Amino acid sequence: MRGWAELERFLQTDPRDVGCEQALHVMHVYVELLLDDATGAEAIRRFPGVAAHLAACDPCAEDFEGLRLAVRADESAGT
Amino acid sequence: MPSADEADLRGSETTRQSVDPSELDSAFATGVFTGTGAPREAALAALHERLLRIARSELHRRSGHDRITGPELDDLAHQSADDALLAILAKLGQFRGESRFTTWAYGFVILEVSTKLGRHFWRRPTTVLDAAGWDQIPDRFGRQPEEHALHSDLLAAIRRAIEEDLTPRQRQVFVAIAINQVPLDALVDRLGSNRNALYKTMFDARRKLRAVLAAHGYLSAEQPDPATTTGVRRS
Numbered sequence: 473m474r475g476w477a478e479l480e481r482f483l484q485t486d487p488r489d490v491g492c493e494q495a496l497h498v499m500h501v502y503v504e505l506l507l508d509d510a511t512g513a514e515a516i517r518r519f520p521g522v523a524a525h526l527a528a529c530d531p532c533a534e535d536f537e538g539l540r541l542a543v544r545a546d547e548s549a550g551t
Numbered sequence: 552m553p554s555a556d557e558a559d560l561r562g563s564e565t566t567r568q569s570v571d572p573s574e575l576d577s578a579f580a581t582g583v584f585t586g587t588g589a590p591r592e593a594a595l596a597a598l599h600e601r602l603l604r605i606a607r608s609e610l611h612r613r614s615g616h617d618r619i620t621g622p623e624l625d626d627l628a629h630q631s632a633d634d635a636l637l638a639i640l641a642k643l644g645q646f647r648g649e650s651r652f653t654t655w656a657y658g659f660v661i662l663e664v665s666t667k668l669g670r671h672f673w674r675r676p677t678t679v680l681d682a683a684g685w686d687q688i689p690d691r692f693g694r695q696p697e698e699h700a701l702h703s704d705l706l707a708a709i710r711r712a713i714e715e716d717l718t719p720r721q722r723q724v725f726v727a728i729a730i731n732q733v734p735l736d737a738l739v740d741r742l743g744s745n746r747n748a749l750y751k752t753m754f755d756a757r758r759k760l761r762a763v764l765a766a767h768g769y770l771s772a773e774q775p776d777p778a779t780t781t782g783v784r785r786s
Contacts, residue, residue: 479709480770482729483761485754493747499658500650529750531665531735538612538661542605543654546572 486528490521495532498522503539507547572653575601579652584643595636601653602660603632609664619671627667635660669736705769712763721756724749 495502502522505515516523526533578584578594585591606628610619619627638659646655713722727733728749735753739746764770 483757483764483770485758485761489754491747491754492750493745496658496662496746498649499661500655504650504654528754529735531746534613535658535661535665538605538609538664539654539658541612542608542657542661543651545608546653549572 484528486524488521488524489528490525492525492529492532495522495525495529496535499536499539503536503543506540507543572601572651575656576652579646584640595640598639598656599632599636602635602657603628605657606631606635606660606664609661610668613664613668619668627664627671631660631663631667635663638663665736666740669734669738669740672734672737673741705764708764708767708769709760712760716759716763717756721752721759724752725756725760728753 498519502515502519505518506512509515512523526536575594575598578590578597583590583594584598607624610624610628610631614620614624635656639656646652649655713725717725724738727738728735733741735746735749738744738749742749761770765772
C-alpha cells in the first residue's frame with residue numbers, strides 16, 4: 473500500500489466542485505429534485521458541480537440534509 | 552415509517568403542527584408577505600412558527616456534537632428563526648419561483664442554525680486554534696496505533712508538506728480543520744470569514760498537499776474518479 477486510503481480520500485479534489493456559495497444558492501431546487509426522484513439522478517444531471525461539492529463538504533451536506541428533512545416532514549404531514 | 556427527525560418536525564400528538572405549509576405558499580403567491588395589515592402579520596407569525604419548529608428540530612438533530620439541550624437549545628432556535636425571518640423578508644424579491652416558497656424560506660433557517668452552532672462551538676474551553684496536534688494525524692486518517700511506526704516516514708512527509716508547501720493562510724485553515732477538527736462554521740466565526748472562502752482555501756490546500764505527496768511517491772499520481780452521488784446523506 474502506497475498511502476493511507478483515508479488520507480487519499482481526504483485530499484482528493486473534484487474539479488467540478490462549485491464551492492459552498494453556488495451550492496447553497498440552489499439548495500432549495502436541488503433538495504426538491506431529490507424529493508421528486510429518490511435515485512437523485514436528475515439532481516446529479518442538472519447540478520453535477522453541486523453533487524461533487526456535497527460529496528466533499530460536510531457542512532453543506534449537513535445543511536442540504538436538514539432542508540430535505542424539513543420539506544419531507546411537510547409532505548408527510550400533508551398526506 | 553418516518554425517522555425520529557421527521558417525527559420531531561411533524562410534531563407529536565400533543566404538539567401537533569398548527570401551520571399548514573401550503574397556506575404559506577399560497578400567502579406568498581397572493582402577495583400577502585409584501586402587503587400590509589393583519590393578513591401580513593398573521594402570515595409572518597405563521598412562517599416564524601414554522602421556522603422555529605424547524606430550528607428546534609435541526610438543533611436537536613445536530614446536538615450530538617455540541618450537547619445543547621433545554622433552554623440553551625430553545626434560545627438558539629429562537630435566534631435562528633428570528634434572524635431567518637429577517638433574511639427572508641430582505642431577500643423576498645430575489646425568490647424566482649424555482650421551488651416552493653417554503654422550501655426556499657426553510658433554507659434560511661437551516662443556514663442560521665449552522666451559523667449559531669459555529670459560534671457556539673467556541674464555548675468549549677479546551678479548543679485551541681493555532682496549536683497543531685500532530686500526534687492526532689494518524690488517528691484522524693484512520694491508521695491503527697500498531698501501524699504508526701511503519702508509516703512514520705509518511706507522517707513526517709505530511710507534516711513537512713503542511714509546514715513548507717502551504718501558504719500561512721492555507722496552513723492555518725488546514726491545521727484547524729483537518730488536524731484539530733474545528734468545524735468549518737466555527738472557523739468562519741473565529742476568523743470573521745465566510746464558508747465559501749475557507750472551503751476554497753481548504754480545497755487549494757488539499758490539492759497542493761496531494762500533489763506534493765504524490766510527487767514524493769506517497770500517493771498515486773492519478774486521482775481516482777470521483778464518486779457520483781447526490782452528496783446528501785440519507786437518514
